[in-house]
Amino acid sequence: MSINVRVQNADFCQAEEYLKLSNASNCGAVITFTGLVRELVDGDLQMLHLEHYAGMTEQVLEQLAQQAQQRFGVEQITIIHRVGSLKLNEQIVFVGVAAGHRKAGFAACMFVMDYLKTQAPFWKREVTSTDSYWVAAKESDRTAATRWTEGTENRVAS
Template sequence: MSQRIRVQTADFDVAAEYQRLAQTSSCGAVVTFSGLVRELVDAELEALTLEHYPGMTERVLEQLVEQACKRWQLGEVTLIHRVGRLALNEQIVFVGVAAAHRKAAFAAAMFIMDFLKTQAPFWKQEHSSTGSYWVAAKATDKQAAEAWQEN
């Protein structure tokens, strides 16, 4: 199993990341997820600022991928998370998983995203029409991560 983990300010190319994953030997499935900055329900979002703890963040991301690799037989995993100020509709995160079988690829990608939202040391500040504020983890994100404990 091979993994590529990056925390960066620059955008990423989903097609290029997919092509690299698709070259994995004995790969029968590639599952990718790309998260975007989305509008808020109760205010007009202008931008999002993501901060992290360099070194620690990468290590936590590595541990999440390692946990996924212990649960499923994976060929290659790519995890990219952006930091800095991001505008509406910009890409924030990319998770790509190549595996011999689709079920493992889908499950591993969901597992990584669910734990990324609750365990990775990122801090998110939303800038909206009503002001700027730091965002706490959502209860639904915690519930999604806890559901993996039961499996």
């Protein structure tokens, strides 16, 4: 079992990360998620600026990946999160899971993303043509994370 966590300014290559995960022992499934900078409702996003608490962020992501491995029994987890200034449609986050079975892989990937959105110390600032403001945490993200403590998502059939 292994964990790869990176917080970086540079972009990442999904294909390279997939290949690394697909070489895991006992790998029957590779599940990946890539989050992108998306346009605002009013269509005026110029840039998304992401900041983090260096050192603490990596530690939180590492602990999150360890929890997912223990909970779902997956072989490998990769979490890459970018920081700095990003433009529309640029990659922000990659979560990849190598698992023995697809259900465990999908569950681990969802678990990581749900908790990453609510527990990792990242801050987003949206820049438009007329304004710049920090993005508040979404209630929908908090709700998604709580489902993992209710017990219904704990059981994963192989």
